[in-house]
Amino acid sequence: MANVRNTIPEKTVERLSExxxxxxxxxxxxxxxxxxxxxxGIHGITAVQVRxxxxxxxxxxDTKKGYDVKVLIEFINDILDSRNTMNIGVIGMGHLGQxxxxxxxxxxxxxxxxxxxxxxxxKVDHTIDDIPCYHMDxxxxxxxxxxxxxxxxxSPTAVASHLVVPIINAGIKGVLNFTSAxxxxxxxIVVENYDITTILEKVAYFxxxxxxxxxxxxx
Amino acid sequence: MANVRNTIPEKTVERLSExxxxxxxxxxxxxxxxxxxxxxGIHGITAVQVRxxxxxxxxxxDTKKGYDVKVLIEFINDILDSRNTMNIGVIGMGHLGQxxxxxxxxxxxxxxxxxxxxxxxxKVDHTIDDIPCYHMDxxxxxxxxxxxxxxxxxSPTAVASHLVVPIINAGIKGVLNFTSAxxxxxxxIVVENYDITTILEKVAYFxxxxxxxxxxxxx
Numbered sequence: 001m002a003n004v005r006n007t008i009p010e011k012t013v014e015r016l017s018e019x020x021x022x023x024x025x026x027x028x029x030x031x032x033x034x035x036x037x038x039x040x041g042i043h044g045i046t047a048v049q050v051r052x053x054x055x056x057x058x059x060x061x062d063t064k065k066g067y068d069v070k071v072l073i074e075f076i077n078d079i080l081d082s083r084n085t086m087n088i089g090v091i092g093m094g095h096l097g098q099x100x101x102x103x104x105x106x107x108x109x110x111x112x113x114x115x116x117x118x119x120x121x122x123k124v125d126h127t128i129d130d131i132p133c134y135h136m137d138x139x140x141x142x143x144x145x146x147x148x149x150x151x152x153x154x155s156p157t158a159v160a161s162h163l164v165v166p167i168i169n170a171g172i173k174g175v176l177n178f179t180s181a182x183x184x185x186x187x188x189i190v191v192e193n194y195d196i197t198t199i200l201e202k203v204a205y206f207x208x209x210x211x212x213x214x215x216x217x218x219x
Numbered sequence: 220m221a222n223v224r225n226t227i228p229e230k231t232v233e234r235l236s237e238x239x240x241x242x243x244x245x246x247x248x249x250x251x252x253x254x255x256x257x258x259x260g261i262h263g264i265t266a267v268q269v270r271x272x273x274x275x276x277x278x279x280x281d282t283k284k285g286y287d288v289k290v291l292i293e294f295i296n297d298i299l300d301s302r303n304t305m306n307i308g309v310i311g312m313g314h315l316g317q318x319x320x321x322x323x324x325x326x327x328x329x330x331x332x333x334x335x336x337x338x339x340x341x342k343v344d345h346t347i348d349d350i351p352c353y354h355m356d357x358x359x360x361x362x363x364x365x366x367x368x369x370x371x372x373x374s375p376t377a378v379a380s381h382l383v384v385p386i387i388n389a390g391i392k393g394v395l396n397f398t399s400a401x402x403x404x405x406x407x408i409v410v411e412n413y414d415i416t417t418i419l420e421k422v423a424y425f426x427x428x429x430x431x432x433x434x435x436x437x438x
Contacts, residue, residue, distance in 0.1 A: 007425075014417050017421065018401065018414070022401070042403075079424075080420055080423075080424050081423075081427075082426075082430075086427075094318065095318035095321060096314075099313065099314035099318050100415060102314060104415065104416065109420075152419070173429060174426040182261060184260075190422050190429065193263075195240075199233075199413055200307070200330060201236040201330065202232045202411065205227075207305070207393040208300075209226050210407060211392070
């Protein structure tokens with residue numbers, strides 16, 4: 001798949017998503033303009049980084065009053081959002097799957113969790129938080145009928161590897177994997193492995209390093 | 220806080236955590252050695268990257284049989300783990316807090332969720348998944364008595380900003396924030412803002428880019 005456009009770097013995409021959430025919150029509070037250093041401060045980064053990200057997407061600002069909040073929101077919308085709402089399926093409606101669904105829906109985004117999958121008879125063919133839950137056996141059919149393009153994998157880690165083939169066969173284009181099993185897909189399927197243990201171990205490592213430094217400095 | 224040691228880059232720390240989980244799984248299956256390209260394949264990266272990460276921590280391998288799984292696990296343990304178990308508190312025991320607690324505990328790590336906080340009377344002073352849940356009013360006292368050094372913030376986004384001062388006052392050293400409100404702390408407190416919406420919007424962006432490319436190519 002040749003890339004015919006200048007794709008924005010991953011980290012910039014993440015920050016654009018974060019800026020937009022802050023801008024939407026400003027907009028709701030009636031704030032019309034924001035300076036790059038204020039936006040930077042909220043996100044714990046430098047104003048140079050904010051300006052570089054916005055330059056990368058071709059946005060320039062009125063420097064006297066700062067960025068126009070509403071215009072910048074629409075500019076980021078054009079970059080990040082697809083023309084139509086993208087439908088998302090959740091595989092595994094345990095605590096994590098339900099937490100994600102509640103957290104994510106009703107936020108007025110161009111992404112919506114529309115179907116769920118499980119194998120637990122107590123969940124299959126029921127509605128959970130307004131989302132119909134189907135048996136995994138019907139995955140391919142339900143994905144096709146509901147025009148699902150992204151799945152969130154919140155199943156037990158032990159079954160995650162068995163989901164790869166169904167996901168490929170169903171024509172899914174993007175996977176957000178919360179299990180501890182890294183999943184690999186052929187080119188053309190976007191995958192983000194997002195293991196909570198990794199992030200927690202990272203935080204713990206840097207906490208430990210900080211403590212070791214303090215001890216080393218004789219505090 | 221001067222850094223007196225060579226701290227390992229964030230991304231390498233993440234990968235070491237991921238390698239270790241794979242190595243532990245190999246070890247449980249009785250696999251004694253693993254080649255760098257096999258480890259790389261499981262994680263969807265190059266063998267060069269694996270070798271570079273392990274070189275960075277000073278680990279060298281018997282190239283004929285690959286890395287010794289058990290020795291490498293112990294080597295990574297020495298790098299990532301603190302000498303004593305680190306105690307973690309969860310702020311907000313809704314679906315997400317409970318999902319994280321269940322997911323994380325009982326994994327035999329040097330990190331353990333030992334206390335939880337909420338303000339819901341149905342949860343406060345009860346035990347949830349074997350974790351005692353306290354009222355947020357008692358945060359500072361409970362953190363001190365239980366030697367908690369890291370907190371996971373899984374509260375509603377609207378209250379997240381009110382948690383910053385209590386977290387600083389209690390002497391917490393590391394924060395893993397799952398809410399949509401970016402939290403900033405003074406130097407010396409490690410913070411990881413980990414918003415699910417951002418990651419999902421990132422996946423959606425790259426899915427959209429892929430589709431646009433296909434259309435552009437006339438498919």
